[in-house]
Amino acid sequence: MNTTLIEYLPYILCIAIICTGLYGTTNSSNYLKKLVSLSILQSGVILFFIAIAKVKDGQIPILACLDFKQCPEQLINPLPHVLMLTAIVVGVATLAVGLALIIRIKEEYGTIEENTLIEAEQND
Amino acid sequence: MIERYLDIAVLVLVFSIAVMIVRSKNLFTVVIMGSIFSIFCALIYLIMGAPDVALTEAAVGACATTCILLASLKHFKEDTSLSKWRVISLIVFITLFVVLSYFTISIHPYGSVDAITNKGVVEYYKQTSGNEIGLLSLVNAILASYRGFDTFGETVVIFAAGLCIILILGTKNKINNEK
Amino acid sequence: MKNKVLITVTRFILPFIIAFSFYIQINGSNAPGGGFQAGVIMASAFMLYSIVFGYRSALTFMPFKALKILAILGIMLYGGTGIACMIMGGEFLNYNMIRNNLTTGQMLGISVIEWGVGLTVFATFSLGYYAFITRGGNEHNID
């Protein structure tokens, strides 16, 4: 029982981070905090992917020599790493565009609090 | 054995930082905690054997993003954020957490060697990429050649983000103040 | 900013950051790193410079238009490599068409596209930083 729980604990913690990010994104009233929570959500997903790639006692995915058959070794799965490099880039791109939008919102409305903004929108 | 507990310890730390970010009221705290969050994420990637991802996260998350966030923080100096626990959505997300965790049990155990993800395509990459591509770094071989088109998409995403920022923050659009 | 310690440390550390980014760019084939990481590190050196010495002096040696051209150049390098492979008779990004003996074509193609990624990422991050830092001031002539 204990060993199985330990074996799944990293995944469960990643999911906890994902849920925290989701909670922050949906419940923060401040738009900047929403964005940072969004990047927490994305970091949680990245952590999850990296965790599934892990191999016990595996080496980092760099070959010791070009011909794998001459020097075989236990390697960590490199494919999720490649995918997550792209996902990090996508995350930072979203964050930057969101930040640009927030700056424009602040200029137009003078606030980035959701409650005040909804009132301002209804008055328009 | 100790390595496994190290992962879990840092993950717990990262989780608690995430909770603190969600709970905090000051925007400056949010940004700086976000930077610390990224640094510890990079540490976990390193522990889990993903140096490329760790390097990227450290450069992007902890450095560049924080710089950009701090640069724009001068606009929101006086803003603080209200922070209350909302019980209903808390219950929703705890339920979501329990459901996702329940489904997680059918994944291969953490660090398992004979997971299906280590077979098939990945096996092919390991065996032949040295001879076909000629790079020692498997991540770069896959990134640039086998899945090179994804990386093209990634570059386009970054470029599009720059373009979008110029479009949004460029000259002010004239606004018809129509009621 | 007029803090002497900051200026001295920055002057000392900047060449190392730039050298590190070139190392990562070139040595990406056999070690962790690659075009993307190199570009971000280069951009952070640029950000450090403009934080310490002010963005106006950064603008003098790296004007806005130059960054735009660099960003386009990067994406053109990547897309152009793909189209060049098609002209030589293969698929998009099939580097084997560049040189046909074993892995030379692959190595050449990969190093070219890594430079493309690095350029675009460096230029776009710096552009974004400029856009955020100049907003709210008197001049925003970023478009």
Place this chain on the structure above:
Amino acid sequence: MIKNLIALEIAIPILIGAANFINRKRGLAYFLTLLTVTASFVIAIMILLHSLTTPSISYHFGGWAPPIGIEFKITRLNALFLVVVSSSALLTFLYGKQILFREIHKRKISPFCSVFLICLAGLYGIILTNDFFNLYVFIEIASLATYALISIGINRNAIQAAFYYLIIGTIGATLILIGIGYLYIASGTLNIDDFIKNFAQIKHLKTVKLGYYLIFMGLFIKSGLFPFHSWLVKAYKNTNSFILPFLGSISTKVYILILLKLIYLSFGTEYILHNNILQPFLIVTGVLAITVASIIALYQKDLRSMLAFSSISQIGYIFIAISIGTKASMIAAIIFILSHIIAKMALFMVCGHIYYYKNTYNTEGLYMLFKEMPYTVVIFLINAASLIGIPLTFGFVGKISLISSLIEQKMWFVLAAVVIASFITFKYFWNFSEVFLFYKKYMPKEQAATKIEVIETKFSIAPILVFTLLTFINIGLGLSFNKILLAAEKLLI
């Protein structure tokens, strides 16, 4: 040779959009974009013609065969949608030169065109790709560009709408990414066809179930299904009227197409819909969408809000068609998507055309429009008829095939809801038609209160020609009822 066109279809818009980045002249930017969109339309037509002879083409990027590398797959369905998307982009650009130049600051037009081209390339990628992770990358490219395009609006609320869409859209995309992760854990592959090949052994796994639930949830959010529709209304209501005909008709439909392909062609209806919670969920949300959104549309005073709610209810019809799970219902869904794209695009164009001359969307400013713009109002009525499902229009074909497959499956309650919702659709379009057609009865008493500033306008025949063309296509397809059903049969080979 034809294979390389597939890569060019993606590469040309991206590279020209990038090159346009340094250009600051708006005339040149417009001309360049028009040229690029025309080129991609020609390429799409060539691909479609080729796919008529060879039903399935597979393009391997980098020369690596599918499970190792990334694959694009051209089926007749994909090629058809490629043509639909590129022709919509072309028509939007032909129609809106004046509107673009008036509503958007002259310095912003050039980056706007670049972002539009990148958005277009992203949408092509979403349609063509046959790789899960590549799908995610293209979804993000298209979405990022869409957020920026929406943020340039007619009033300040557009920026807020864009931010709201960014938050919701990113949550949706992240759910898709987690789902892809679970499917990868279960199968060890990212290629969709390769995944389906070993599907029989892994279909009982919990990870597969969770994976596709998450992917579908993300796609529901992205396609504006009823409970997740709030971003759609905000965005459509406030964005500029140049981009609206394109985004309003295309952007959600592309995600529905992916959903359709995953359910019907990849996972199989037997596994996804039957004996599963997803079918009741889709039926309930679809019925709610068609009824509730139509009822909300009844009370709208703003032309664009009404059309936005109408879009939500039409998406509800499409999801009802998807949830039935027979081959006939898939054809019904595709016809419905196409008819909605054609009619909604014409309606949004009419809407933008009216705004160009009257500078308002509100009914108070549009009384007796028939007197001033008779032709435009007639076009409005014909396209509204298509959305209601009146015979001789394309919408009728879609609605009849939906109703016949509902009858086949004996889903009487859903059928009743569809019929009732069609009447409500008629009613809310009638509300606006009354305003346009009749004078005395609906004239507000204090006329002085609604003074609309007179604006400079230049007459141009282009928008009228474009929405006339769309209306002719609509009626032409509506008249060739049997041929469409035959063609749809061939489409799915």
